[in-house]
Amino acid sequence: MCGHDRDTRAAVASSRSVSSADAARRDLGALAAYRERPTDAALLFDIDGTLAPITTRPGDAAVPPETRELLAALAERYALVGCVSGRQAAEARRIAGVEGIVYIGNHGLELLEPGASEPTFDPAVASLADAAMRFVSGLDAERLADAALAVEDKGPIQALHWRGAADQERAEKAARAIAADAPAEVRPHWGRKVLELRPAVDVDKGTAVRRLLASSGVRRALYVGDDRTDLDVFRILTELVEAGDLEGALRVGVRSGEGPQEIIDEADVVVDGTEGVRALLRELVG
Numbered sequence: 001m002c003g004h005d006r007d008t009r010a011a012v013a014s015s016r017s018v019s020s021a022d023a024a025r026r027d028l029g030a031l032a033a034y035r036e037r038p039t040d041a042a043l044l045f046d047i048d049g050t051l052a053p054i055t056t057r058p059g060d061a062a063v064p065p066e067t068r069e070l071l072a073a074l075a076e077r078y079a080l081v082g083c084v085s086g087r088q089a090a091e092a093r094r095i096a097g098v099e100g101i102v103y104i105g106n107h108g109l110e111l112l113e114p115g116a117s118e119p120t121f122d123p124a125v126a127s128l129a130d131a132a133m134r135f136v137s138g139l140d141a142e143r144l145a146d147a148a149l150a151v152e153d154k155g156p157i158q159a160l161h162w163r164g165a166a167d168q169e170r171a172e173k174a175a176r177a178i179a180a181d182a183p184a185e186v187r188p189h190w191g192r193k194v195l196e197l198r199p200a201v202d203v204d205k206g207t208a209v210r211r212l213l214a215s216s217g218v219r220r221a222l223y224v225g226d227d228r229t230d231l232d233v234f235r236i237l238t239e240l241v242e243a244g245d246l247e248g249a250l251r252v253g254v255r256s257g258e259g260p261q262e263i264i265d266e267a268d269v270v271v272d273g274t275e276g277v278r279a280l281l282r283e284l285v286g
């Protein structure tokens with residue numbers, strides 16, 4: 001059932017050693033199945049580094065106007081269009097600036113439906129939704145301030161940042177001590193100069209996409225991402241195709257200076273930066 005996309009993958013992989021014009025033509029071929037039957041297809045996108053250029057201050061991130069317009073046009077045509085982000089779902093919607101699509105936020109914990117004002121939580125997280133908040137609110141404020149750890153309240157996820165700390169080593173050491181103190185229902189995740197305390201449930205971008213697709217009835221799904229957490233979606237799409245739950249999937253990796261090599265290795269199609277993603281959106285609009 002997945003023959004078409006497997007063939008496409010082989011073609012695209014081999015095309016990389018040929019000319020870029022050939023590669024571009026073959027990439028277009030991979031999109032044809034989506035363009036021809038949009039009512040059977042889901043289009044899902046990571047935000048930071050995929051739709052929105054990376055900014056020095058995360059609060060400054062925004063999806064450029066043309067990309068917004070393309071997303072809105074796709075939402076009218078395709079069965080399902082959505083964004084999948086590590087940010088809170090409402091924040092993801094603010095940055096993307098498109099109302100009529102679905103937002104999965106907080107690494108899969110939250111789902112914000114079009115038009116909804118509040119996200120819903122994955123059922124697995126319900127009883128643990130405030131576990132991280134309880135733990136962080138019980139921390140000694142002086143201890144946090146001494147280590148220059150800044151708390152970001154992301155609802156079910158609480159993040160401790162030390163990008164701005166004068167003594168980075170001290171701040172990180174304090175974060176490690178806090179992580180070690182976390183109760184069993186809170187799981188530490190380490191990012192770049194950030195400790196995220198998340199509910200201890202096996203929910204990620206991939207499991208959230210699986211839930212979303214299962215309720216959508218689509219036969220094909222395309223996902224675009226640039227970072228390690230997007231690999232969870234790539235792998236889930238592979239599983240769904242192998243299980244026959246999807247006829248096809250297209251995993252699109254975004255090449256950037258900072259991204260992991262796996263995003264290139266595991267992708268069916270690779271595009272260059274947020275501009276390459278925008279070109280792909282134009283092709284999907286047709």
Ligand SMILES: [Mg+2]
Pocket residue numbers: 046047048049050225226227
């Ligand atoms: Mg990203």
